[in-house]
Amino acid sequence: METLINGLHHVTTLAGDTQRNVDFYTDIMGLRLIKKTVNFDAPDVYHLYYGDEAGSPGTILTFFPYGGGLPRGRKGVGQLTYTAFSVPTASLQYWMDRLNERSIPYAGPYKRFSESVLRFEDGDGAGIELVFNNEDQRPGWDNKHIPAEYAVRGFHTVTLNEQNPDRTIKLLTDTMQHTLVGEEQGRFRFKAGTGGPGNYVDVQVSPGDVRALQGAGSVHHVAFSTDTDETQLAIRDELMRAGFQPTTVLDRNYFHSIYFREPGGILFEIATNPPGFTVDEPLAELGQNLKLPAQYEARRATLEQALPPIVVR
Template structure:
């Protein structure tokens, strides 16, 4: 069977204050600001992409920072509640010390599927985990702020919080080519392709949880990776045959996208790997300048005045 879904592509979250968001993900977590652009549907709001050196699929956490006036969201069912990053096993003490030094409360270390993890929230309440493992051969992003042997490599897992997971599991396994690889305390782990960090989706069964509310710190959508426009159209056809209603293909400049709601209410995206983030600026310059899609270029001066200044320290 042709591979249509490779694993995770990116996760997009709502945020409050822009500079606090930049500080948390570039300074504390050591991710690279890969792209500084705007929300294509609301261009007076940034769309910030963080990831590894090039913004590889499976490393990209993105944000719409609406400002400090955005009310906080609430974790619950019908939401991606935790985005987990992959770090080497020997980095556990380093990250515990780093979080303590920055006065970031965390829970753990805990064990899950034989791996150790820490759990904490960002400034807006977005759920973050660090999973310590020796499976990941990716290099991550190294600027010297964090020693290379301790840096985040990319995603490990996303957790989907579901009240009734049966139809979501059917979607993952029958249409989206995932395989069940583990079950533990109401948590089911699925892998795409060969599995490994960046290719895992956990479905947490939480029938008694409250319903999630969107707001600052809430995940807007999760995107899965596909190789090309052709594989994207093939998965779109399969989704329609399975009774879903994916959008038409949308051009996001750095990838092409289709969107649909999974049965539990979480917004899924299928995003192409090409053309990538260096399509409009060289790798060495990624994230340094405001990049606008063609339809907003005529409004550049006004948008630059309206958008808050941000600094990568």
């Protein structure tokens, strides 16, 4: 069967203060701000993309920062609660020291599927994990800020918190080409494609948890990677045959997207790998200038005045 889903593409989260968000993910996490654009559906709000040097699929964490007035969300069932990044095993002490030096409380290290994990939150309460492993061969971004040998490689896993997981698991395995590779303490791990960091989805069964509430720190959606427009349309057909109602294809400038709700209520997206983030600015200049889709270029002056300034320290 043709490979339709490769693994993770990106995760998009709601945030409060814009500069606090930039500081956390560029300074503390050492990610690159790869695109400064706007929410295509609400252009008075930024859409900020972070990732590796090029914004490779499977490394991209994005945010809609709505400002300090956005109430915090609540973690619970029906939500992607933790986004885990992959880092080398030898960097464990480096990251504990780094978090301690910046007064960021964390839990761990503890073991999950034989790997060490640290868990913490950003300034809005978004759940972040670091998974320490030697399986990931992706290079770290050598940004002269965090040594490349300790740097984040990209995603490792996302955790879907589900009350009744059976239909979600059926979607992942029957339609989205995932395979069960592990089970531990109510957590089921699935891989896409060849597996490995960036291709894992964990379904955490939490029947006693409260229902999630969306707000600052809440994940808006998780996107899965597909190679081409043709494979995207093929998976869309598969989803419709399985009884889901994916949207039409939407052009997000840097990828094409379809969206649908999985049975537990989490918003899923299927995003194409091309055209990528260098379609409107060269690799060396990613994230430096405000990039607008064509429909908003006529409003550039107004938007630039309304959007808060951003400093990458």
